[in-house]
Amino acid sequence: MPWRKTKDPYAIWVSEIMLQQTQVDTVIPYFNRWMHTFPTIKKLAQAKDEKVLKMWEGLGYYSRARNLQKAAQMVAKEHGGKLPKDSAQLSSLPGIGPYSLGAISSIAFELPIAAVDGNVLRVVSRLFEIHKNIKDKKTVDEVREIVTALFSDKDRGDMTQAWMELGATVCLPTNPKCLICPLQKLCAAKKKNLTDKLPIVSKRPKTKKVVTAAIILKRENTFLLEKRPLGKIMGGLWLFPTVELPGPVNKHKQEISALFEKEFGIKVKPANQLLTLSHSYTVHRAQLNVFLAQGTTPKKLHPDLNWINESRLKETPFPAVHAKIIDQILN
Numbered sequence: 001m002p003w004r005k006t007k008d009p010y011a012i013w014v015s016e017i018m019l020q021q022t023q024v025d026t027v028i029p030y031f032n033r034w035m036h037t038f039p040t041i042k043k044l045a046q047a048k049d050e051k052v053l054k055m056w057e058g059l060g061y062y063s064r065a066r067n068l069q070k071a072a073q074m075v076a077k078e079h080g081g082k083l084p085k086d087s088a089q090l091s092s093l094p095g096i097g098p099y100s101l102g103a104i105s106s107i108a109f110e111l112p113i114a115a116v117d118g119n120v121l122r123v124v125s126r127l128f129e130i131h132k133n134i135k136d137k138k139t140v141d142e143v144r145e146i147v148t149a150l151f152s153d154k155d156r157g158d159m160t161q162a163w164m165e166l167g168a169t170v171c172l173p174t175n176p177k178c179l180i181c182p183l184q185k186l187c188a189a190k191k192k193n194l195t196d197k198l199p200i201v202s203k204r205p206k207t208k209k210v211v212t213a214a215i216i217l218k219r220e221n222t223f224l225l226e227k228r229p230l231g232k233i234m235g236g237l238w239l240f241p242t243v244e245l246p247g248p249v250n251k252h253k254q255e256i257s258a259l260f261e262k263e264f265g266i267k268v269k270p271a272n273q274l275l276t277l278s279h280s281y282t283v284h285r286a287q288l289n290v291f292l293a294q295g296t297t298p299k300k301l302h303p304d305l306n307w308i309n310e311s312r313l314k315e316t317p318f319p320a321v322h323a324k325i326i327d328q329i330l331n
């Protein structure tokens with residue numbers, strides 16, 4: 001992993017933010033591209049927000065990218081472009097919560113501040129036989145205290161990474177590899193045969209099914225696109241104008257024109273259905289139905305809409321599912 005070969009606090013910070021919610025294998029190429037494009041905090045601070053989102057395109061949870069840039073701008077202005085060591089200053093930056101604070105502080109600065117993620121919660125719950133829901137803040141605080149107390153006087157960054165690595169590769173959620181685990185002689189769950197009972201995890205929130213329709217409206221060499229408002233899901237990204245349908249597309253096809261008129265003030269007639277794509281975001285499981293459309297737009301467009309030239313599509317940041325539509329169109 002490229003971020004394990006550096007002590008650059010900025011690189012460690014970027015990797016820790018990317019690794020939240022995303023698998024290591026997916027993160028590696030994104031991390032390399034990011035560090036190549038924005039090699040320093042100052043470069044990130046000065047970059048255009050659309051370029052930042054473009055570099056994040058496909059990683060999801062885009063607020064992570066927006067927060068990284070906002071924080072970089074604060075660090076450039078207030079700390080001369082160097083990530084502060086001080087915990088209070090570090091945790092006041094956007095996007096840096098207790099986990100990122102611990103990871104950056106221990107790995108980059110060798111400070112005894114614990115980073116407790118899902119892997120660490122699982123290992124510690126089994127090791128010390130903690131029969132408490134690991135989704136509760138109180139349990140997380142308790143585990144953080146245990147990990148903090150176990151820091152040695154040196155190699156704190158290695159200890160943090162060892163906890164995480166043990167959870168990711170040995171103390172797996174199902175079928176933990178206890179026989180090759182370096183902690184097996186100390187582990188309460190192993191001794192008492194409780195590895196399949198711990199950790200205790202409350203049920204995930206139910207996923208919500210959503211059906212949406214997007215239209216491709218083309219005028220000469222431009223496409224009508226919607227820029228998602230900041231503060232909303234996928235804020236700052238561009239999409240083909242999309243509306244939510246009240247139910248399955250075959251039952252509600254006739255309502256699509258009216259929904260677009262209500263949402264964006266445009267009169268469109270969806271013609272051929274080009275694609276049906278499935279995607280997930282937060283707790284939503286969505287089916288996106290993409291239509292080629294004909295129609296007219298008012299002179300004064302809805303503030304979220306814009307005509308974007310085909311030549312700019314490649315540099316415009318889209319959520320992954322809309323980037324697939326672009327690929328279809330351009331191919």
Ligand code: SF4
Nearest residue numbers: 171176178181184187
């Ligand atoms: S002995 Fe098994 S349950 Fe205990 S920490 Fe190691 S892998 Fe996890």
